[in-house]
Amino acid sequence: MKDDVFSSFESPEFKELLKKYEEMMHQHTSAYFDSDELTSIAEYYANKEMMAESDKAIEYALQLHPDDTDAMLFRCSNLITEGRYDEAEMLLDAFPDADDNEALFLRGTIMVERRMAGEAESIFSRLADREEEDDKTGLLLDIGETYLNAGYRKHAYKWLKKAYRLSPADYRVWESMGMYYLNAGNLDKYIYYMNRLLDEDPYEITYWTNLARAYLEQGYVEKASEAIDFAATVDSESPIVTELKGFLSLQTGDTERARELFMQIEHSHPSRQHIWRALSECYFTERNYGKALEYLDKVIASTEIPSRRADLFQRKAVCCLLADNLELCKQSIDEGLKCDGRFAQLYVTTAEYYIHLEQMQKAREAFRKAEELASDKGDFIEETAELLFRYSLTDEALGYFQRMEKEYPERIKKYYYHLAYCYYMRKDTNNGINALIAGIIYQPDLLRHADQNGLSSLMTPDFIKSGLAIKRMIDNGTLEILEEPDDLNE
Secondary structure, three states, X not given: OOOOOOHHHHOHHHHHHHHHHHHHHHHOOOOOOOHHHHHHHHHHHHHOOOHXXXXXXXXXXXXXXXXXHHHHHHHHHHHHHOOOHHHHHHXXXXXXXXXXXXXXXXXXXXXXHOOOHHHHHHHHHHHHHHOOHHHHHHHHHHHHHHHHHOOOHHHHHHHHHHXXXXXXXXXXXXXXXXXXXXXXXXXXXXXXXXXHHHHHOOOOHHHHHHHHHHHHHHOOHHHHHHHHHHHHHHOOOOHHHHHHHHHHHHHOOOHHHHHHHHHHOXXXXXXXXXXXXXXXXXXXHOOOHHHHHHHHHHHHHOOOOHHHHHHHHHHHHHHHHHOOOHHHHHHHHHHHHHHOOOOHHHHHHXXXXXXXXXXXXXXXXXXXXXXXXXXXXXXXXXXXXXXXHHOOOHHHHHHHHHHHHHHOHHHHOOOHHHHXXXXXXXXXXXXXXXXXXXXXXXXXXXXXXHHHHOHHHOOOHHHHHHHHHHHHHHHOOOOOOOOOXXXXXX
């Protein structure tokens, strides 16, 4: 049922084809291949994020078949993936049929990547209007996923919703809607779609592993373990299953076991980079930043896509900050910005770097730049508030928590204790008590477990004692709450 792009790469015919091609490349000889064969090889390498090898395969296809339009379009797609938009546009300008559907789609994708959503919408709307009914669902999903990958959630949702209305029972629509909710951080909705897919195809291992990842993200260890067991029933030898067992061990605090499991599949996993990053996270959790950086450097060295490299350099910069290696931190930030100067997360890390240097004006400038580039303002406000609070900059954090309360009222519900503490540090008793009561209503047991959940390291003992005293007063009826939680600050 599931349209798995990797399945064809596992066929004996493709493996033989790949072997023939790689032997030719190794021996520096020439051999004839059909254009579609070389395009399949290029796609195989691209899916493994081996962009240089993918480029070589598609360039060889164009040497042998210079007029093949599929090869031209795949070459254009690679250029977009590599962030080489000018070259991609030049190739499209020279394409024999400028009105070709796929050529127009790629042009729209370039507009999305260049943050020109208006121009992209115009192109995609033209395509959707002309597409035949039988093919329209796939096109709508492709457009939605293009926006989603670029961080345009609102645009993505609009197109995915169109696909849902057109084909509500299409499993591809469920997959795409699930990915949308995963990207948006709504794991409950994501789990809903994974379970819906499993109802249709209970032997598709990918759905079980996706479900397990979601439960791990939510911290539901038992549910995650059950999903992993079901995945193992489908394929007990799957390296993905072993990987998930590693993440399960990591979540339960057994980092040594997690490392053992990850190392077992370092050479058999479809993505060694993925396992290296997991090993880096193991060492990061143990505060062994030297080993964490060693594995991150392996991933960086084997990653060619600029946006992925920017993400990795950002993670490296954070690791260097925690290791108190500020020089290497700044180098990593600069390298990341060379890969993608519009990656908002790098500017957040830049701000944290300047906080370490106690240069708050520069930190504020970096935060402003990050917000300007952020594809989701809510995510930015939440992360920035958390970061400033973590550094005990409660006056600075207060502004962001107040924005969250006003602009994203659903998000603030898990931060009312943080908001209350910011008011407490300002000696703003009235607002502090209102926020504290809201925190008690939404998360009644959080303060009681302050030692376990880390709040005790972020807030003073006096504040926690005061909060627990107010909770006891509410519980025994000596303090009556008349307002609904959402109205406490009105």
